Amino acid sequence: MNTTGPLLTVRDAVKHFRGGGRTVHALNGVSLSIAPGESVGLVGESGSGKTTLGRLILRLEQATSGSVEFDGHDVTTWRESRMRRLRPAVQMVFQSPYASLNPRMKIGALIEEPLKLHTTLSKDDRKKEVRALARRVALSEVLLERHVNQASGGQLQRASIARAIATRPKLLVLDEPTSSLDLSVRAEILSLLGSLKEEHGMAMLFISHDLDTVHAICDRVCVMYLGRIVETGSREAIFRAPLHPYTRTLLSAQLSADPRVTRERLPILGEPPSPLRLPPGCGYAERCPIAETACTTKAIALTAKADGDHSVACIKT
Template sequence: MSPASAPDPASPIGNTAAIASGAALVRVEHLSKEFPAGSTGIIGGKKLSIKAVAGVNLEIAPGETIGLVGESGSGKSTLGRLILKLLEPTEGAVYFDGRDLSTLGRAELRALRRQMQLVFQDPYSSLNPRMRVRSIVGEGIEIHKLARGAEKERRIAELLAMVGMSADAMDRLPHEFSGGQRQRIGIARALAVNPRFLVLDEPVSALDVSIQAQIINLLQDLQEKLKLTYLFIAHDLRVVEHISNRVAIMYLGKLVEIASRDEIYLNPRHPYTRALLSAIPTIDTAHRPERIKLPGEMPSPMNPPAGCAFHPRCPYAKDVCSSVEPKLETGRGGHAVACHVFPAP
């Protein structure tokens, strides 16, 4: 992948100082989500549930990009949808610009949805194959009554130009475009209602490597131009390094480490973070880290282990790890870690 321009870690946009000042645009408190998964018996059996997200606390400052990383099944996409209130939490609360989303009425929430949008992972299934680009991008403009007639047409053409597409794309169907072009259309659709916050759910994972860099650069340019805030969900740490100000590591529904981009990549604390970083391919043989191979697979979210959820796979686990759940504690420079063996610095 070609390097995208990385954000300046010293920038006031989205750094830990902004969070400390209470300037969070998005705040998540003790957020949990369980999905019913049947029961152990036909009559009177124990009800089972999938613990997709468990007690997450997170803050995102205006203009910041937080990269949310973890294996498939760790709860990343569920957390993104909970923040957007596309799913109702089992416990906890989400605040957007200081407003508790659970207290908003239907009309208030609909108005607020303009400010929070989602870019999907799959550019093929996320676009209606029977709708032309004009309708796909203009749908949100119509729903929120932002423009009509010639003004709406002008706005659609402007949005397409903003994402690197020509106005003649308006009359074409999704199957006439490549994957990268489709994702640009998806981004234009998300921007149509002038949002402040985007959840980017693995927006480049389905694209070729050369196209990934183009989309990442586009997202960075749009963020600077439109003053956007991103939650960037991914499993590819190479991509996350290029776009993020801070990085949050998620394992089995819980955040196990949060720190600035440089801290995560230069001074990882949690053993899971270290294992993920060691798996990044590199051609630099002189500085190639030793690959940390984790035994087994991620435990089932229906029956998570006691204590630290990572302890059955952790090469450094101690007795306390199997019985006491570590808290996510914040150390120097806002570096937060949930680990008994390698606590926050």
């Protein structure tokens, strides 16, 4: 097994959805790598391709082109039967626990399910492990005997996390895990994820449109727009010194809960272009306040900036 290189490497991933004579260009050449134990935030607006990328990494979607390497294996074309052996190592937490947890099963059984599928533990040991997992995510034992409709959104999201970490994955992909939750519950879940990250050294890909959440939990941030990563860098680089005009606009639209903090709001022009017809140049050009002719004619690659850990796809920066 690979111990020094990245845990996950996505190379030039392209995903098109075809149907009704039209093609949705969901991902248009995305490259990304995650080191063991690293937490990476994937931010961007609806339709930017965040969720598609997450699903592609888990092989819930098949890439149109490009490759996905996990732990040294190129899994891009692995069959499902072979993929299944990798599943314990890559787990996912979805946005809505109501949609992702089977309503007919008790919460205890839901947490036990991955142990049944992927371990050789005896029934008694599994039950013990389920109780330990419940304690780990601060889920009361009483809830293990309940069904999905008898628990709150926060409790269910804890159960989803317990289920996802049951097989001690190396990578956890979380797709908007806190966006349907109240603030205090969101804070509790982030606190839980923060401590899991420290204890287990689990890598995380955290998909969210909420910049505050990403800022709280991620070491590195990738900003997506129209199926491409337009900027990537350390949390500090992205939040303190964003370079891409889209990242700047996104950050300036973030509302601080402190009424004394007033950020200068950058204007937002128009709507994002349709992923049905990609513009030839930079995807953001037609909304960009500093765009020039060159931006609209040729595709712009992600280029490393001086310190190397900060890359941006913009010819004006």
